[in-house]
Amino acid sequence: MNPTSDVVAQLSGAVKRYGQLTALDGVDLVLHRGELLAVLGPNGAGKSTSISLLLGLIRPDGGRAELFGLDPQQIDARRRIGVMLQSAVLPPSLRVGELLRLVASYYPNPRPLDESAHLAGIADLLKRPYGKLSGGQMRRVQFALALCGRPELVFLDEPTVGMDIDARQKLWAAMRALVAEGCSVVLTTHYLEEAEALAQRVVVMAKGRVLSEGSVDALRAQVPLTRIRCVTDLDAAKVAAWPQVSSVEREGARLLVSTDAAENVLRRLLDADLALRELEVQRAGLAEAFMELTREERGIEQEAA
Numbered sequence: 539m540n541p542t543s544d545v546v547a548q549l550s551g552a553v554k555r556y557g558q559l560t561a562l563d564g565v566d567l568v569l570h571r572g573e574l575l576a577v578l579g580p581n582g583a584g585k586s587t588s589i590s591l592l593l594g595l596i597r598p599d600g601g602r603a604e605l606f607g608l609d610p611q612q613i614d615a616r617r618r619i620g621v622m623l624q625s626a627v628l629p630p631s632l633r634v635g636e637l638l639r640l641v642a643s644y645y646p647n648p649r650p651l652d653e654s655a656h657l658a659g660i661a662d663l664l665k666r667p668y669g670k671l672s673g674g675q676m677r678r679v680q681f682a683l684a685l686c687g688r689p690e691l692v693f694l695d696e697p698t699v700g701m702d703i704d705a706r707q708k709l710w711a712a713m714r715a716l717v718a719e720g721c722s723v724v725l726t727t728h729y730l731e732e733a734e735a736l737a738q739r740v741v742v743m744a745k746g747r748v749l750s751e752g753s754v755d756a757l758r759a760q761v762p763l764t765r766i767r768c769v770t771d772l773d774a775a776k777v778a779a780w781p782q783v784s785s786v787e788r789e790g791a792r793l794l795v796s797t798d799a800a801e802n803v804l805r806r807l808l809d810a811d812l813a814l815r816e817l818e819v820q821r822a823g824l825a826e827a828f829m830e831l832t833r834e835e836r837g838i839e840q841e842a843a
């Protein structure tokens with residue numbers, strides 16, 4: 539890697555096998571300085587395996603993993619990162635403040651404890667033993683531990699699982715603050731609205747491969763659908779048979795229509811039901827793009843299950 543390049547982490551043609559199973563099948567992934575990259579994909583897509591390679595927790599069977607241009611197992615690379623994994627196990631009897639002090643001591647230039655606590659929203663938890671915290675509070679402490687060393691790159695593996703709406707919003711704000719400082723973030727999440735709200739770039743994986751990669755807008759543009767919602771008595775099956783209608787669902791009194799020709803379908807809906815009301819028209823989001831991009835892979839998985 540070129541030392542002046544803004545690439546902070548990279549997988550090149552990474553292959554990882556577990557016996558017969560190919561968990562990663564030639565994955566290329568690049569993370570630039572100061573960007574938040576969301577790695578999305580159905581269960582078993584290879585997201586955690588990709589992160590484990592970049593962290594040096596496992597070795598590739600083919601291709602390469604690099605952190606700051608170095609082998610991820612080198613201490614000089616590892617000192618520059620912070621990590622929040624799904625499977626964090628921490629000593630339950632240590633108080634939160636003690637944990638923060640301990641982890642910060644591994645880093646050459648850590649944040650002051652109060653700053654880490656404030657960023658992660660755990661200032662009121664510092665004296666509590668870790669093992670006595672709720673699941674959501676533990677996640678916030680793990681987030682504080684990931685950022686307390688003032689890392690240049692943070693890996694967050696499904697960080698907001700188990701958090702209430704308030705805690706999730708605070709964590710989003712903290713992630714934005716990290717990125718504003720110039721920190722790079724790799725985020726895996728199953729909450730597509732999280733990726734939509736935070737990510738500069740999104741990678742969609744399935745079955746150990748990268749299916750698609752780009753900005754949230756670019757991914758959305760791959761699926762040029764509009765969502766129409768309205769209250770109507772029109773028959774869902776009949777509307778589904780109209781030209782340019784992709785799908786129709788009924789939710790009680792409401793009809794949800796997806797189409798790539800919103801104006802034409804809207805005209806026809808209004809003509810067909812003069813009593814139609816509570817009309818909403820919205821561009822399809824990342825969720826629809828994700829479902830469309832991974833349709834085949836999810837279909838195969840469902841058949842196999």
Ligand SMILES: Nc1ncnc2c1ncn2[C@@H]1O[C@H](COP(=O)(O)OP(=O)(O)OP(=O)(O)O)[C@@H](O)[C@H]1O
Nearest residue numbers: 556559560561579580581582583584585586587588
């Ligand atoms: N240590 C292991 N031994 C055997 N198979 C493994 C191991 N780790 C991962 N796998 C397999 O590799 C594939 C990719 O797993 P991975 O955990 O990377 O997926 P993921 O995208 O993170 O999924 P999830 O969204 O469920 O966390 C899966 O089929 C998984 O069962």
